[in-house]
Amino acid sequence: MSHIKNLIPTTVNPDLQKERSSASFDVNEFAAWWQGGADKLELKRKIELAIFSDLEDGYGINHEYMSHEDLYNSTVKKVAEAAPKLKALQEKLNPGGKDIWPGCLFRVQSHGLFPANHPLATHITMFVDVVKGQGTPEQVEKWGTLAENCNIIGTYAQTELAHGTNVRGIETRADYDPRAGEFVLNTPNLKAYKWWPGGMGHTANHAMVVAQLYISGKHKGVQMFIVPLRDPETHMPLPGIDIGEVGKKLGMAAVNQGFLGLKNVRIPRTNMLMKYAKVERDGTFIASPASRVNYLTMVYTRCLIVNLNSSLLLQAATIATRYSAVRRQSPIEPDEAEPQIIDHVTQRLKLFPEIATGMAYDIAAKHMWELYDQTVLDANNGKFDRLPDMHIMSCALKVLCTTDSCAGIERLRLSTGGHGYHIAANLSNIYGNAVAAYTYEGENTVLLLQIGRALVKAWNSFKQGQRVSSAYGYFESSMRLKEFPKWNNSWQIIIQALQYTAAHKTRIAFENMSERIAAGQSQGVAANNTGIELTRAAEFHGRQFVCETFLNQITGPNAQNRSPALNKVLENVLELFLVQTVLNNLGEILRFVNLTDADLRSLQKRLEVSLEKLRPDAVAICDGFDYHDRVLNSVLGSYDGNVYPRIFDAAKRSTMNQRPVQKSFETYLKPLMKASL
Numbered sequence: 001m002s003h004i005k006n007l008i009p010t011t012v013n014p015d016l017q018k019e020r021s022s023a024s025f026d027v028n029e030f031a032a033w034w035q036g037g038a039d040k041l042e043l044k045r046k047i048e049l050a051i052f053s054d055l056e057d058g059y060g061i062n063h064e065y066m067s068h069e070d071l072y073n074s075t076v077k078k079v080a081e082a083a084p085k086l087k088a089l090q091e092k093l094n095p096g097g098k099d100i101w102p103g104c105l106f107r108v109q110s111h112g113l114f115p116a117n118h119p120l121a122t123h124i125t126m127f128v129d130v131v132k133g134q135g136t137p138e139q140v141e142k143w144g145t146l147a148e149n150c151n152i153i154g155t156y157a158q159t160e161l162a163h164g165t166n167v168r169g170i171e172t173r174a175d176y177d178p179r180a181g182e183f184v185l186n187t188p189n190l191k192a193y194k195w196w197p198g199g200m201g202h203t204a205n206h207a208m209v210v211a212q213l214y215i216s217g218k219h220k221g222v223q224m225f226i227v228p229l230r231d232p233e234t235h236m237p238l239p240g241i242d243i244g245e246v247g248k249k250l251g252m253a254a255v256n257q258g259f260l261g262l263k264n265v266r267i268p269r270t271n272m273l274m275k276y277a278k279v280e281r282d283g284t285f286i287a288s289p290a291s292r293v294n295y296l297t298m299v300y301t302r303c304l305i306v307n308l309n310s311s312l313l314l315q316a317a318t319i320a321t322r323y324s325a326v327r328r329q330s331p332i333e334p335d336e337a338e339p340q341i342i343d344h345v346t347q348r349l350k351l352f353p354e355i356a357t358g359m360a361y362d363i364a365a366k367h368m369w370e371l372y373d374q375t376v377l378d379a380n381n382g383k384f385d386r387l388p389d390m391h392i393m394s395c396a397l398k399v400l401c402t403t404d405s406c407a408g409i410e411r412l413r414l415s416t417g418g419h420g421y422h423i424a425a426n427l428s429n430i431y432g433n434a435v436a437a438y439t440y441e442g443e444n445t446v447l448l449l450q451i452g453r454a455l456v457k458a459w460n461s462f463k464q465g466q467r468v469s470s471a472y473g474y475f476e477s478s479m480r481l482k483e484f485p486k487w488n489n490s491w492q493i494i495i496q497a498l499q500y501t502a503a504h505k506t507r508i509a510f511e512n513m514s515e516r517i518a519a520g521q522s523q524g525v526a527a528n529n530t531g532i533e534l535t536r537a538a539e540f541h542g543r544q545f546v547c548e549t550f551l552n553q554i555t556g557p558n559a560q561n562r563s564p565a566l567n568k569v570l571e572n573v574l575e576l577f578l579v580q581t582v583l584n585n586l587g588e589i590l591r592f593v594n595l596t597d598a599d600l601r602s603l604q605k606r607l608e609v610s611l612e613k614l615r616p617d618a619v620a621i622c623d624g625f626d627y628h629d630r631v632l633n634s635v636l637g638s639y640d641g642n643v644y645p646r647i648f649d650a651a652k653r654s655t656m657n658q659r660p661v662q663k664s665f666e667t668y669l670k671p672l673m674k675a676s677l
Helices: 014-021 027-035 038-052 059-065 068-093 121-134 137-148 295-326 345-380 387-415 417-421 427-438 444-463 470-479 491-518 523-529 531-555 557-561 564-584 597-624 643-652 664-674
Strands: 154-157 173-177 182-186 206-215 218-228 241-245 258-262 265-268
Touching (some): 014 295, 014 597, 027 038, 027 564, 027 597, 038 068, 121 137, 121 218, 121 295, 218 265, 295 345, 295 387, 295 427, 295 597, 345 387, 345 597, 387 417, 387 427, 387 470, 444 470, 444 491, 444 531, 491 531, 491 564, 531 564
Parallel strands (some): 173 206
Antiparallel strands (some): 182 265
């Protein structure tokens, strides 16, 4: 097939180059800050140079023309080839680290190596870490090293065909047989089949199965069990194992998500993870010192989700912003030349808030990782006080980030017009990867209800004069006020307004739920009927945290380590995010905060001014995220900005263009055209 590679200029599009030349700050300083330091930025670029240099021309788009089965097998081949190279590269560039191996299998570089994702993602991000985090030292020694070296491939099997977010409702059983010292696992009906685990279909030969434990017929709660699935030599399913792939999905085409049925599958007693809860040889059950310790796994995964989805949003924003600097359309003045579409204020409103949103969630995720590490450290020392708050806030961040990122990616796709609809723009693939997180690891509405119930419980303690954790500290600061202070347009007043609204939304949810209980409704029915108030209170609980974290990170002590020029740009981004958050939630805020017409006009003006201030720096900010072209995999968002030649090249790569006349012409189309209808 002939391509027009020679027609793609080797120079950067002049409009895009002009944007970079007119930026008000040093892009490399931004990139170093974004990556956590100049040394980390340098290492990242070395890694990408090494892992992307041998990918063939058209590597990303070629995946789109493979069959479902060929795509899976091609991806497995690529993973198998990449693994030893990544491990060797780790030892060469950063011995003892994990940023290359296994980091490149699930961090942003994986989007370039595996455009359709890959079936070892769950093994790396969940199976290995669950074994190491919740296994005994003996179990970690036995299973951990094997898993880390990919001598065994695992997956995490919690969700069932009929149960997902409600972990307590799963039906898979593990009955302990004390005579044999074994657990007997069963999925008692079709609804209990494990559904969706990544790599389960044809890749993993072990699974971390989450099941209801029974000893002598007595229920002992939900526990985790390592279950062999396939013969280590032939890879055939073991006796009692019914396994396969769930079929094609909206995205993540090569993840090989599967189903699992279990019929009288026996495993040794020591295959139950027993760092916390334990089953002795005689069947004695020793409960976990903290009933919610298993939530650590989900907290970890939700932190990963926020990292992933904020990055996907910023990838989409980079693509759309670069395209908007190249695309010219619709004169602002009738007699003038067509401007870059980024000069249209309405286009900026589609682009810049998504940049700010992605940055806010990424920064919140980094803060959450710090809290997570401390929570794990505490748990290892027998302290579990942080776990409930960590669980609730990770739920809130997961909900808000996935909701906002998915909506934002779609807005960004629409901002690119018809060309964004093409698969080669990669916006549809980015959306497919992002939107899956809306439901996995907890469906968002269900998680909001969990958060809401935790909020009213904390409110009840607060009203009774009991001490509440610092996560709910804004209850007291808000309720001390007889009325909200006069609006002064500061960033702090915005945070205060969000916290004030969050506190009063929680108060109303608590009061409405209490009234329903007093009227005779049960706790569960009252909570269900108060669901709307609970979810809105939960959303504001999360939003005030994200906004306050963003404010603290941009204006806090670390600001002195950045240049004034970079700080000014970051403050412009912060301003846009905070103002947009208020404007997007005015319906709730105005219920409690008395904003005048002048205040609202001022907020609107601040929005317009922030869009104007960010206009000359938008492309450079996106450059600062330092996404490699292989990661973006987009004809619209490549660094050189040569959009139209790349669009045409992608079109020529369609497999249908390998022949000028399709075989259906002679068989069907020509007879139709010759017929007399």
